[in-house]
Amino acid sequence: MNVTHLECALCGLRHEAQRLHNLCRECGKPLLVRYDLERAKQSLTKESLLQRRSDLWRYREVLPVGDDANIVSFGEGWTPLLHASRLGEIVGIPELYIKDEGQNPTQSFKARGMATAVSMAKELGSTKLAVPSAGNAAGALAAYAARAGLESFIFMPRDTPRANIVECEQTGAHVTLMDGLITDCGAEVGRRKEAEGWFDVSTLKEPYRVEGKKTLGYEVAEQLSWELPDVIIYPTGGGTGLIGMWKAFDEMEQMGWIGSKRPRMVTVQAAGCAPIVQAFADGKRFADEFPNAATTASGLRVPKAIGDFLILDALRDSGGTAVAVTDDELIAATREIGATEGVFCAPEGAACLPALRKLIEAEQVRQSDRVVLFNTGSGVKYMESFS
Ligand SMILES: Cc1ncc(COP(=O)(O)O)c(C=O)c1O
Numbered sequence: 144m145n146v147t148h149l150e151c152a153l154c155g156l157r158h159e160a161q162r163l164h165n166l167c168r169e170c171g172k173p174l175l176v177r178y179d180l181e182r183a184k185q186s187l188t189k190e191s192l193l194q195r196r197s198d199l200w201r202y203r204e205v206l207p208v209g210d211d212a213n214i215v216s217f218g219e220g221w222t223p224l225l226h227a228s229r230l231g232e233i234v235g236i237p238e239l240y241i242k243d244e245g246q247n248p249t250q251s252f253k254a255r256g257m258a259t260a261v262s263m264a265k266e267l268g269s270t271k272l273a274v275p276s277a278g279n280a281a282g283a284l285a286a287y288a289a290r291a292g293l294e295s296f297i298f299m300p301r302d303t304p305r306a307n308i309v310e311c312e313q314t315g316a317h318v319t320l321m322d323g324l325i326t327d328c329g330a331e332v333g334r335r336k337e338a339e340g341w342f343d344v345s346t347l348k349e350p351y352r353v354e355g356k357k358t359l360g361y362e363v364a365e366q367l368s369w370e371l372p373d374v375i376i377y378p379t380g381g382g383t384g385l386i387g388m389w390k391a392f393d394e395m396e397q398m399g400w401i402g403s404k405r406p407r408m409v410t411v412q413a414a415g416c417a418p419i420v421q422a423f424a425d426g427k428r429f430a431d432e433f434p435n436a437a438t439t440a441s442g443l444r445v446p447k448a449i450g451d452f453l454i455l456d457a458l459r460d461s462g463g464t465a466v467a468v469t470d471d472e473l474i475a476a477t478r479e480i481g482a483t484e485g486v487f488c489a490p491e492g493a494a495c496l497p498a499l500r501k502l503i504e505a506e507q508v509r510q511s512d513r514v515v516l517f518n519t520g521s522g523v524k525y526m527e528s529f530s
């Protein structure tokens with residue numbers, strides 16, 4: 144195991160590895176896992192990857208689980224990076240790609256984070272896992288917890304897509320539906336967790352989900368023969384995937400796999416819930432809570448993200464930006480991507496297309512750029528959005 148310690152992403156305070164942690168005990172911000180990368184790279188080499196399993200555990204040396212016996216897996220990750228040549232021709236970007244995360248277990252990229260979080264919870268001895276969720280994280284937690292023989296307690300807004308609710312019930316979770324938003328669900332978990340003995344696996348309130356999500360960054364690099372794209376467009380709620388990829392790029396640079404060049408990281412949000420877009424425009428490092436959050440792209444209905452500063456730092460350090468698109472635009476994009484490329488996107492993933500068009504219009508993306516859109520989930524879970 145190559146984990147050396149956990150480090151607060153804001154104040155830098157060191158926390159011990161192989162202990163259950165939530166937020167920094169000093170400042171209450173997220174913790175990030177740190178590795179002995181010199182040691183990791185002895186066996187984790189680009190050449191060694193040619194022989195490895197085709198899921199995210201191929202990057203074993205930079206994942207946090209100590210004992211292989213604790214790995215809980217359905218074969219998540221190593222999803223296709225599809226060259227979207229037809230769509231690329233329409234928008235005028237020949238090197239356009241879609242990372243199709245709808246092909247993961249439980250049909251979204253949330254499987255990555257829950258694979259590592261549940262494996263670590265199992266390793267560190269927690270038996271009851273609780274989460275507030277917009278839907279897909281809940282479905283993933285329910286499945287991984289069941290597979291690990293652990294209990295899961297899930298809190299979702301009452302108007303979460305029905306598929307997410309049914310899948311949690313059918314995979315053995317304790318499901319509570321709440322009037323309100325994911326932030327209200329998170330507050331409920333926070334109020335009850337101590338008395339109930341729950342371990343809180345909320346986005347970035349535990350340190351291991353981001354470790355699973357960071358494999359998105361390793362995969363994109365590997366799939367593009369270790370040359371990062373020029374632009375990454377990512378539908379952002381809590382931001383774990385974006386924060387994870389940004390961390391992965393640093394780790395890869397430290398291992399000598401890539402240079403210092405980074406993609407321009409672009410956050411996409413729905414106009415009805417765009418706290419990061421607002422904070423980016425205002426030049427702020429921390430985002431205000433977005434009032435009256437509303438969008439059919441349920442995963443983007445996150446009015447306040449605890450990792451806001453990590454998202455905003457990555458956008459600025461990379462020369463990227465943040466873009467809002469309307470629900471009409473992202474729903475129309477679902478059909479357009481589906482009809483041109485055959486990928487039935489989650490509305491969150493589809494939002495990347497109108498965002499790309501706005502960036503082209505503003506001359507922030509050029510024809511020669513290699514661009515990756517993240518389709519973070521499958522459209523099959525969102526029947527209500529299309530009726
Ligand atoms: C399909 C989909 N896309 C994007 C997101 C946002 O992800 P993140 O919280 O990592 O920013 C979610 C979160 O629920 C989601 O379900």
Ligand SMILES: [Zn+2]
Nearest residue numbers: 151154167170
């Ligand atoms: Zn701290």
